[in-house]
Amino acid sequence: MALTDTDLSVPIDWRDARFAPMLAELQGHILKHHGRDHSIHLLLRFDGTAEQTKPALARIGENVLSALAQLRQVAARKSGGAQDGGTVIFLYLSASGYAKLGLTPPDDPAFRDGMRHRGDLADPDVSAWEPHHAEAIDALTIIADVNDTEAAAAETGFLPILDAGGIAIVGRDVGRALRGPGGKGHEHFGYVDGISQPLMLADDVADEAAQMGIDRWNPAFGPGDIALVRDPHGVSPDSFGSYLVYRKLEQDVRGFKIAERALATAAHIVDRERAGAMVVGRFENGTPVALSGSDMPANATNNFNYAEPATGNDPDGLKCPFQAHIRKTNPRGDTGDGDSERQHLMPRRGIPFGERSDVWTNDIDATKPDHGVGLIFMAFNQDIGRQFEFTQSLWANNPGFVFGRDPGLDPVIGQGDRDLQLWRERWGDATAPTWPFQFEQFVHMRGGEYYFAPSIGFLKSLA
Numbered sequence: 001m002a003l004t005d006t007d008l009s010v011p012i013d014w015r016d017a018r019f020a021p022m023l024a025e026l027q028g029h030i031l032k033h034h035g036r037d038h039s040i041h042l043l044l045r046f047d048g049t050a051e052q053t054k055p056a057l058a059r060i061g062e063n064v065l066s067a068l069a070q071l072r073q074v075a076a077r078k079s080g081g082a083q084d085g086g087t088v089i090f091l092y093l094s095a096s097g098y099a100k101l102g103l104t105p106p107d108d109p110a111f112r113d114g115m116r117h118r119g120d121l122a123d124p125d126v127s128a129w130e131p132h133h134a135e136a137i138d139a140l141t142i143i144a145d146v147n148d149t150e151a152a153a154a155e156t157g158f159l160p161i162l163d164a165g166g167i168a169i170v171g172r173d174v175g176r177a178l179r180g181p182g183g184k185g186h187e188h189f190g191y192v193d194g195i196s197q198p199l200m201l202a203d204d205v206a207d208e209a210a211q212m213g214i215d216r217w218n219p220a221f222g223p224g225d226i227a228l229v230r231d232p233h234g235v236s237p238d239s240f241g242s243y244l245v246y247r248k249l250e251q252d253v254r255g256f257k258i259a260e261r262a263l264a265t266a267a268h269i270v271d272r273e274r275a276g277a278m279v280v281g282r283f284e285n286g287t288p289v290a291l292s293g294s295d296m297p298a299n300a301t302n303n304f305n306y307a308e309p310a311t312g313n314d315p316d317g318l319k320c321p322f323q324a325h326i327r328k329t330n331p332r333g334d335t336g337d338g339d340s341e342r343q344h345l346m347p348r349r350g351i352p353f354g355e356r357s358d359v360w361t362n363d364i365d366a367t368k369p370d371h372g373v374g375l376i377f378m379a380f381n382q383d384i385g386r387q388f389e390f391t392q393s394l395w396a397n398n399p400g401f402v403f404g405r406d407p408g409l410d411p412v413i414g415q416g417d418r419d420l421q422l423w424r425e426r427w428g429d430a431t432a433p434t435w436p437f438q439f440e441q442f443v444h445m446r447g448g449e450y451y452f453a454p455s456i457g458f459l460k461s462l463a
């Protein structure tokens, strides 16, 4: 019997046979990050006829890793198997890709418009995007592996398929994870990333409960409430897909690090580490600044909220400013309606890009890159307007959010006119003075698109 909305309204036990048909049809990387440190992203344009392109997409589809196969790999690795899972491949279509195939695109309005036509995001004009992103893109394929030579070899293997399908490679983004102490993934400003995620698998919720506790922040989400939509071209009632938001975000690391010091000076904050933590909401090692005024001991927990009666850690923003990146993008109770806030979250699946010639872990600002590195932000959405676009435009870019506090833009990802913001001198001290400082914009959008991750059965049916 086909899965119902109720079946998908709580984290799923993927070993339950009821979910097997859906998971075998669903592309991997949606319910859980694929975990490979090297990924090649090919931006594709369909130059041939639909009849020429479809069989090529079907051949790629045969190689796409399903969610079921991915989860089995993860389970095998956890139980001591040495295997790395090998190269993985995913394939996503844009609205123009569907149109060129002669198919009606899935019906999300933002997806159908395309990212470049969505004015509310305050994105730079397309003329300022990287040239390959400025072109119309019909599809995106991701080829990822634990090492770069294997990923490159798999890419080479795909070239004849693309060629035969009349599919041109318009551009290529290369993702490369930055690993810090303990193998944790960092973004280029130096902060641990990927700690707080909506969890859609019962296993992942159980792990987070055991490691951090979940009584102050509940990371559990039903996949059908946050990521999955029925694939309109699916071959079975259990064919699901998801919308992928893809944004290439360049980071001026030197500028950001210098601004952290300038903020520390301006707000008389003794250590630069806490100044940075007030900007991001966590210290570089992941410790939430709502819980601690210093990053010792390391405590990259996710079990906290800001404003819930009884358990909230910081209802008045005395520890973590209201403008901090993680507070703007997940207010954890600040609006007084935690349930409705949760509807805007999304599973993030990004990976850093760009080579570093400096030692990225050291503190020498002058050696840091001011361009050429950043984050390939990727997030799966059930409804792009309700999730990504709401978060970017109505929270991050909105100086008035959280309402009544007027904290200014999200200093990390906010786009739009910036103004002075207030920063508290001493952590958690209501009597401490606050100082005005304008944190400039060091993340610049260089292009992006909305895609749909169709079900594997649909891709194969194009043969």
Ligand code: HEM
Pocket (backbone or CB within 6 Å): 187, 188, 189, 191, 192, 193, 194, 195, 196, 197, 249, 250, 251, 280, 282, 325, 326, 327, 329, 330, 345, 346, 374, 375, 377, 388, 391, 392, 396, 412, 413, 443
């Ligand atoms: C270069 C750009 C970005 C950087 C450097 C960055 C950095 C970070 C860092 C360091 C964290 C803390 C780690 C964690 O809690 O998982 C984080 C969390 C988060 N980021 Fe970003 N991020 C970027 C772009 C974005 C964008 C574009 C969005 C959405 C519009 C976003 C939404 C979030 C959310 C929802 C969280 C989790 C907040 C929470 O649950 O507490 N980020 N980001």
